[in-house]
Amino acid sequence: MSNRLNATPNDLRAFWMPFTANRQFKKEPRLFVKAKDMHYTTYDGRTVLDGTAGLWCVNAGHCRPLITEAIAEQAGELDYAPAFQLGHPKAFELANRLVDIAPEGMNHVLYTNSGSESVDTALKVALAYHRVKGDGSRTRLIGRERGYHGVNFGGISVGGIVSNRKMFGTLLTGVDHMPHTHMPDKNAFTKGEPEHGGDLATELERIVTLHDASTIAAVIVEPVAGSTGVLIPPKGYLKKLRDICTKHGILLIFDEVITGYGRLGTPFAAQYFDVMPDIIVTAKGLTNGVIPMGAVFVTSAIHDAFMSGPEHMIEFFHGYTYSGNPIASAAAIATLDTYRDEGLFARAATLAPYWEKALHSLADCPHVIDIRNIGLIGAIELSPISGEPTKRAFSAFLKAYESGFLIRTTGDIIALSPPLIITEAQIDELVDGIRKVLVANA
Numbered sequence: 281m282s283n284r285l286n287a288t289p290n291d292l293r294a295f296w297m298p299f300t301a302n303r304q305f306k307k308e309p310r311l312f313v314k315a316k317d318m319h320y321t322t323y324d325g326r327t328v329l330d331g332t333a334g335l336w337c338v339n340a341g342h343c344r345p346l347i348t349e350a351i352a353e354q355a356g357e358l359d360y361a362p363a364f365q366l367g368h369p370k371a372f373e374l375a376n377r378l379v380d381i382a383p384e385g386m387n388h389v390l391y392t393n394s395g396s397e398s399v400d401t402a403l404k405v406a407l408a409y410h411r412v413k414g415d416g417s418r419t420r421l422i423g424r425e426r427g428y429h430g431v432n433f434g435g436i437s438v439g440g441i442v443s444n445r446k447m448f449g450t451l452l453t454g455v456d457h458m459p460h461t462h463m464p465d466k467n468a469f470t471k472g473e474p475e476h477g478g479d480l481a482t483e484l485e486r487i488v489t490l491h492d493a494s495t496i497a498a499v500i501v502e503p504v505a506g507s508t509g510v511l512i513p514p515k516g517y518l519k520k521l522r523d524i525c526t527k528h529g530i531l532l533i534f535d536e537v538i539t540g541y542g543r544l545g546t547p548f549a550a551q552y553f554d555v556m557p558d559i560i561v562t563a564k565g566l567t568n569g570v571i572p573m574g575a576v577f578v579t580s581a582i583h584d585a586f587m588s589g590p591e592h593m594i595e596f597f598h599g600y601t602y603s604g605n606p607i608a609s610a611a612a613i614a615t616l617d618t619y620r621d622e623g624l625f626a627r628a629a630t631l632a633p634y635w636e637k638a639l640h641s642l643a644d645c646p647h648v649i650d651i652r653n654i655g656l657i658g659a660i661e662l663s664p665i666s667g668e669p670t671k672r673a674f675s676a677f678l679k680a681y682e683s684g685f686l687i688r689t690t691g692d693i694i695a696l697s698p699p700l701i702i703t704e705a706q707i708d709e710l711v712d713g714i715r716k717v718l719v720a721n722a
């Protein structure tokens with residue numbers, strides 16, 4: 281066993297790694313070979329505390345028995361069933377289980393294989409919905425600055441992170457963006473939802489006035505923006521967006537790829553903020569990150585609008601070879617069982633105040649210019665090194681990895697989102713580890 285743990289791959293060149301500084305990585309590789317509950321084991325035999333639930337996805341912790349057993353069993357029983365014009369029971373069982381935990385009225389589910397595909401699926405549903413309703417001039421999509429909606433063309437078009445957009449041509453046409461809600465001058469070191477910025481939602485009214493409501497299909501936002509460095513919605517912001525969308529017949533899409541499946545202490549952020557969108561986009565925590573799968577929830581009003589015409593006709597020309605794949609469905613059902621049996625969503629809610637207090641204890645560490653938190657999400661923003669943006673946080677990431685803590689950085693922001701099974705003692709361990717890194721990094 282120790283031989284396997286110590287084995288390094290012969291050659292790292294062939295794999296062009298995603299969202300990675302490939303040359304830096306291949307000089308100093310960081311490889312995980314095992315994981316259990318809150319910890320990874322590195323190829324050189326070290327233990328690393330997971331402060332990020334992998335990539336915001338391993339909400340139930342690693343290698344959980346119900347999930348691994350369900351996958352093995354399903355793989356031996358029914359490995360694959362065609363997804364078009366045919367089915368298998370677990371895809372239906374899962375959809376019903378998902379509808380049970382979704383906000384009331386979200387009664388139908390489309391499956392995908394990732395967050396990016398879920399986003400593009402949601403945008404396509406929104407466009408097609410207006411068209412089947414005889415409102416085909418509603419073709420514009422509205423996103424938000426600093427939004428992250430995955431990497432496919434729909435997602436980067438409505439997304440608002442410049443490095444994810446600038447290399448890829450003109451993207452989708454007819455897209456506009458609302459301003460982001462980050463106001464560090466007014467809201468720095470806020471615990472939970474910031475006081476200032478709720479009125480930024482009225483920028484949507486300005487965009488509607490510019491384009492006319494009759495041309496706008498949907499608005500998409502992350503209820504809590506994650507990948508851009510954790511931007512928590514100001515008080516009242518999401519409710520205002522909802523009201524403006526309702527007033528103008530625009531669909532509101534919540535991208536809950538990060539906030540879904542308990543991250544805020546409720547199944548979805550829609551329930552946490554008590555704001556009901558028309559479409560919810562999910563992935564990641566759906567299968568605990570173990571098997572690629574996404575799910576897009578839509579209301580009955582949207583679903584039913586498509587259910588007309590001859591019954592032998594396909595109602596919506598969209599889907600993936602792996603939509604509702606049997607092994608992914610089995611993994612997702614076992615994941616939902618684990619969340620339910622261990623009360624993990626409630627656990628996240630219970631831990632949130634402890635998490636908040638622990639994180640904000642880092643306020644006096646060197647170069648910290650903001651700390652923000654909600655549910656089991658946190659961010660520590662560092663002042664950038666002059667002329668070398670991202671370097672300070674990346675260096676903290678490397679030091680943390682060496683010291684046995686997995687954190688994630690985006691720009692000069694440290695983003696944290698531990699598995700929901702984290703204990704108070706492990707929160708202390710993580711925060712103390714980060715404190716040491718920030719001091720050493722000064």
Ligand SMILES: Cc1ncc(COP(=O)(O)O)c(C=O)c1O
Pocket residue numbers: 393394395396397399428429430431502506507535536537538563564
């Ligand atoms: C809000 C949001 N939407 C979409 C995505 C894309 O998901 P994926 O990487 O599974 O395509 C992510 C990934 O982090 C995300 O945070």
